Amino acid sequence: MLNTTAQDHATEGTTESAMLAFASQPCRRLVPVILAGGSGTRLWPMSRGQFPKQLIGVVATTSLLQATATRMRGFAGDFDVDVQPIIVCGEEHRFTTDEQMRSCGVEATIIVEPVRRDTAPALTLAALQAMKDGQDAIIVAMPADHSIADSAALHHAISVAAVYAQRGMIATLGIPPTRPDTAFGYIRIGDALDDGAHLIERFVEKPAPELAAQYVASGIYWWNSGIFIVRASVWLRALARFNAEMYAECIAARKGGHDDGKFIRPCPAAFGRVPSDSIDYAVMERLSEQNAPCEGAVVPLVAGWSDLGSWDAVWEAMEKDKFGNVASGRVIFEGATSSYARSEGGRLVACVGTSNLIVVETDDAVLVADRSCAQDIKGLVERIHEQHAPEAETHRKVRRPWGFYDSIEHGERFQVKRIVVTPGARLSLQMHHHRAEHWIVVCGTALVTRGDEQFLLSENQSTYIPIGVRHRLENPGKVQLEIIEVQSGAYLGEDDIVRLEDTYGRASAAYG
Template identity: 70%
Template sequence: MGVGELDIVETAEPSTDCTRLVQVILAGGSGTRLWPVSREQFPKQLIDVVGDKTLLQATMGRMKGFGGEWDLGTGPVIVCGAEHYFTTCEQARDSGVTARVVVEPSRRDTAPALTLAALTAQGDGTDAILVAMPADHAISDLDALHTAIEVAARYAQTGAIATLGVPPDQPDTGFGYIRLGDALHDGAHRIDRFVEKPAAELAAQYVEAGNYWWNSGMFVVRASVWLAMIERFQPAIHAACVEAFKSAKTVDGCLIPGTAEFERSPSDSIDYAVMEHLGRSDSPFTGVVVPLEAGWSDLGSWDAVWQAMEKDESGNASNGRVLFEGATATYARSQGGRLVACVGTTNLVVVETDDAVLVADRSRVQDIKGLVSRIKRDKSPEADAHRKVRRPWGFYDSIDHGDRFQVKRIVVNPGARLSLQMHHHRAEHWTVVCGTALVTRGEEQFLLGENESTYIPLGVRHRLENPGCVPLQIIEVQSGAYLGEDDIVRFDDKYGRCG
């Protein structure tokens, strides 16, 4: 059976001459299994897990060289969380990528994210083919990826939704699986059904059977077809996203859908919301799986990172300042800059950051997710943020803290400013160590130079700005009964964080 013989979508006009492709990067994950490097506020897609680029930047460059008759348009659509958009934009600029960034007001998983991307892609009046891929995977062979996308795009032209499946080389309980249906053209198959992550014995049976492929999480589908599918199978998601898109506003160059409207959307993945419905007899939609043999890894654990990296003669892999002495099959990472020395270790993961150290057996790395849940229940800050926290205006580094005090180093980028804000429970002391600060305190506004300081009393509106052309660095000493980051009332903010 050839491509042209596929069943097509009844609710959308198929178009075999649709050649506009839009890369959609789904960048809303939290990556808790790569803790302590990956945190809620700075997840793995924003980190250089393997190589010298972050996973997001590597994903941005994944369509480079894909051309021929296909029109890639002006750049990717990136869907990310509100807490990550400024770093996402910064990494796109650093990579020379012109991206349309869509900011989810709250997390609702991949099905609503792809729906927002489809609505965005249709904004120029064309019915583009979406090439949706997670931002936190690794692929070593881009030529093989492009070949698979080419095949998938041909099926998408006919109105099908195509996913890329990875023929497994071993049983793995960390992946979902796709059971293959009838063989089609170019190695593709109809999708029989999606299977959730199996237990070890069942995963071994899948691999032995030969008709199950790993689910890569990459999808190729026309925008109108996806919208028709989500409207049929998940009308609440469709309605909420359409209303949120209609009330969207542009802030700092990013599209932010309406918060109240978007939060009415159920939270669901592409697999659960749509793909698991394709095998039904009453479904007018066709699902196709195309083989992907391109050195793919979802980097879903430290063991997967170890497998994806180059190793020494003893099977060790490392990032940062690491020394091995008599170690075998060990992965070690120095994130905070301290020397990590592994002596006689076997099959271990050792990861160091400024505020946490992880030591784990490589066979037990899937348990890290449960560990992070315990840290969250204990309300420890290490689950959510690093000591150094990035903000749209720069970053702050929590240097020290104790009973009723906290010390931070704050760096404000040239021309940037913090929100006009106040605190109910703390006062602040600011000392400038580099650059010039423009300070708003109540009804006053004044400049501070190096070695000058000021005091912000509890309950007083204030703002910090950098009017200069070099980064502004200050030391902030907070004092009070409560020093949490949620003790902020914003009155004005150029980054749209009020309300």
């Protein structure tokens, strides 16, 4: 929960005076905030509901989230950067987010949104967390799923923006456009400030092609990067002025929430009442209103930025061969031009005579699309949802806090899974009403609970779990445990699980 000092400064009726008092004090502390609640449906079939694009390696072997979390390393300037970023993510992604942070050596504060409410409430939760010790901070809010090639240029732009944030303005980084593009929102720049910055005249929606061309030709419209630099107190004051309901419910959600030792969890009931809105709509587009509590500034960022909002954008961001092709994984081009091909499932992808094509192969789905139609993939995913097909939400390989499982084969009354459990981890204590399970240890040592029994299995040993018997699988060793599970029964759905006990505090259903 928030401490008494921060709560007192953020209560209704004292918002203006308290936040003005904060903003009048010097502040040199930069707190990186990573907004990781997106779904990234346009990068299907790699990005899915349970494993969205920020968690995958789109342009490198590390994920976009990991790249964002380490982006402020080496920052050298007049401001002090907190080494522990604040990450705001969804309930279903919390364990993978935590695992990826540990694997890249980042100790992060993770705030878990009970439901998705867009970027403005997420930033508000982060601002409250940044002020939990009663001190103000300059927030550097970054989307988790963008690519930036030049970290030094980013650091310089943030240093410039932080000066304006320190003065009580809300600063954002704008991208001088290199081409007309209808996939981005634009910022109309106003009067010039120092260091290449400008006042923000207004934000504009994603334009039609003709209007986008006019914007670029005029030289006074920049792309909206979605990166914001603002004092926490200034953000809270502006939100309280423009959207009092969102502000009040975020305060209530934070006060009514709890810290479970690993994650900060706002109150689900209060956060469920929070209106859903973006940073742009909730605050930024209203800064030009009369009597707005602060001004907006935009600082140019020329650093090889991409929002990776489509497979076409991924193709644009990556190094190409002499024919304009981009390959990832086992890919062969023959007479192809300007194509993107990715083999994720390990199969060979061969493109012969293709032009401006996208081909993405995974274990359970293959996408073939014209690059000019890359934005239409979002509609395709909506149709997959309507058919209640699992490929919209999950991959064949499903990650869990204890490791992962991979559905290798299935039929009418059987299913075969490969289960990998990390050292020291264990699945929930559970039982099934409709299926029995056979476990075969392939690698490592398994500690098995079956009814009132508990015993060890080593490589090439197996056991049988009858229907209705409580059971648990654990890895007591120092190497990964790998087993093959053969399920048999009348119903094999993941909702045929009754969790009796769970180390990770998860709900009663869903696998493991």
